[in-house]
Amino acid sequence: MTNYVGSEVGRLATVLLHRPGRELARLTPRNNDSLLFDGIPWVGRAQEEHDTFAAALRARGVEVLYVSQLLAETLSVPEARAEITASVVDDPRLGDTLRRRVADHLTYLDPSGLAGVLIGGLAHDELRTSVDRPGGLVYSLMASNEFVIDPLPNLLFTRDSSVWVRDRVAVTSLAMPARRRETTLTDAIYRFHPRFVGTQFVYDASLEPVEGGDVLLLAEGVIAIGVGERTTPAGAERLARRVFEAELAHTILVVPITQERATMHLDTIVTMVDADAVIMYPKYADTLQAYTVIAGADGEPQVDGPAPFLRAAADAMDIGMLRVIDTGLDPVTAEREQWDDGNNTLAIAPRLCVAYERNVETNAQLERAGIEVIRIPGSELGSGRGGPRCMSCPMLRNGVG
Numbered sequence: 367m368t369n370y371v372g373s374e375v376g377r378l379a380t381v382l383l384h385r386p387g388r389e390l391a392r393l394t395p396r397n398n399d400s401l402l403f404d405g406i407p408w409v410g411r412a413q414e415e416h417d418t419f420a421a422a423l424r425a426r427g428v429e430v431l432y433v434s435q436l437l438a439e440t441l442s443v444p445e446a447r448a449e450i451t452a453s454v455v456d457d458p459r460l461g462d463t464l465r466r467r468v469a470d471h472l473t474y475l476d477p478s479g480l481a482g483v484l485i486g487g488l489a490h491d492e493l494r495t496s497v498d499r500p501g502g503l504v505y506s507l508m509a510s511n512e513f514v515i516d517p518l519p520n521l522l523f524t525r526d527s528s529v530w531v532r533d534r535v536a537v538t539s540l541a542m543p544a545r546r547r548e549t550t551l552t553d554a555i556y557r558f559h560p561r562f563v564g565t566q567f568v569y570d571a572s573l574e575p576v577e578g579g580d581v582l583l584l585a586e587g588v589i590a591i592g593v594g595e596r597t598t599p600a601g602a603e604r605l606a607r608r609v610f611e612a613e614l615a616h617t618i619l620v621v622p623i624t625q626e627r628a629t630m631h632l633d634t635i636v637t638m639v640d641a642d643a644v645i646m647y648p649k650y651a652d653t654l655q656a657y658t659v660i661a662g663a664d665g666e667p668q669v670d671g672p673a674p675f676l677r678a679a680a681d682a683m684d685i686g687m688l689r690v691i692d693t694g695l696d697p698v699t700a701e702r703e704q705w706d707d708g709n710n711t712l713a714i715a716p717r718l719c720v721a722y723e724r725n726v727e728t729n730a731q732l733e734r735a736g737i738e739v740i741r742i743p744g745s746e747l748g749s750g751r752g753g754p755r756c757m758s759c760p761m762l763r764n765g766v767g
């Protein structure tokens with residue numbers, strides 16, 4: 367099946383999710399900061415919340431694919447298995463003896479068992495060692511709460527590790543050490559899984575940092591790229607070059623955002639809910655700026671601006687104005703609901719979106735503006751600081767109409 371995503375709001379047909387599992391159970395008060403979670407989620411409840419999300423999508427006719435299943439199927443391809451295993455044991459923290467021991471351990475796992483370890487990690491005490499199977503000096507010096515293979519709790523946020531731009535996939539280059547290995551998995555899935563044979567790539571993980579949460583497909587041919595804590599200016603420029611070379615867009619808007627956790631990605635402050643409307647954190651509606659980048663005749667990106675984001679976006683999209691759903695919230699409620707991903711909606715179709723139920727005021731404002739809101743629980747999922755858009759990677763969207 368051909369994958370194609372031309373906008374943020376075209377009817378969603380296929381989406382990639384990751385149902386959280388053992389990797390969330392690895393979070394402790396000692397490691398949650400470095401693993402980019404703001405709390406310790408209740409795993410069973412997080413799974414229930416995620417199942418509700420997936421069920422809501424299916425009920426609207428969306429095909430839901432899961433990373434762990436695609437990964438297990440990918441690992442049945444010997445070349446993929448060899449490549450992924452080699453990249454995991456290549457970790458310089460291991461040293462040669464432990465590296466051999468871990469490689470040996472992984473050899474005995476079937477594809478779904480191996481997928482489980484690649485996502486859930488391998489704790490010190492889960493690796494059996496003996497005189498015949500020594501872990502060596504590194505293993506001996508490791509604390510029992512350390513990981514031989516780090517877990518990937520943020521795989522839940524499938525938005526960030528790959529993004530489809532029209533018929534090509536951008537495997538991203540994740541900025542935070544805790545997330546980098548995610549793209550080893552997404553890259554292998556797209557290269558080796560039979561479903562994705564012939565997929566063409568527009569970006570890869572070896573390039574400058576770009577995260578999918580910073581990439582918004584405002585309209586066919588118009589892409590906004592947030593630049594801040596995650597995506598770097600060089601990443602935005604590289605993605606612009608790649609997109610122009612492949613003729614996937616005519617205009618890129620590069621949007622500087624504050625470098626802090628609350629606004630880690632552009633989609634934490636603005637998401638689209640209709641072909642000409644966004645829900646946006648009021649604090650930024652008037653201040654957000656954009657540089658407009660187009661392909662020059664010599665292939666060099668040509669930069670103009672900065673100009674107000676809403677004006678630059680409307681001009682690039684060739685519409686009179688980009689409507690902002692005025693959340694009308696008092697600043698404290700707005701700040702609380704932004705933190706809890708109130709602005710991070712996933713459009714299933716124009717004027718139909720999924721949102722966390724807890725953002726009562728933001729959702730009411732969306733409805734007053736004529737947007738249908740499918741509410742899902744997210745009290746546990748939200749502890750990773752991501753909402754419905756962060757937790758989804760659209761692979762196929764049909765026309766906006």
Ligand SMILES: NC(=O)NCCC[C@H](N)C(=O)O
Binds near residue numbers: 579756
């Ligand atoms: N697009 C998004 O905003 N994704 C949310 C990512 C949350 C994750 N805990 C992170 O810090 O990367």
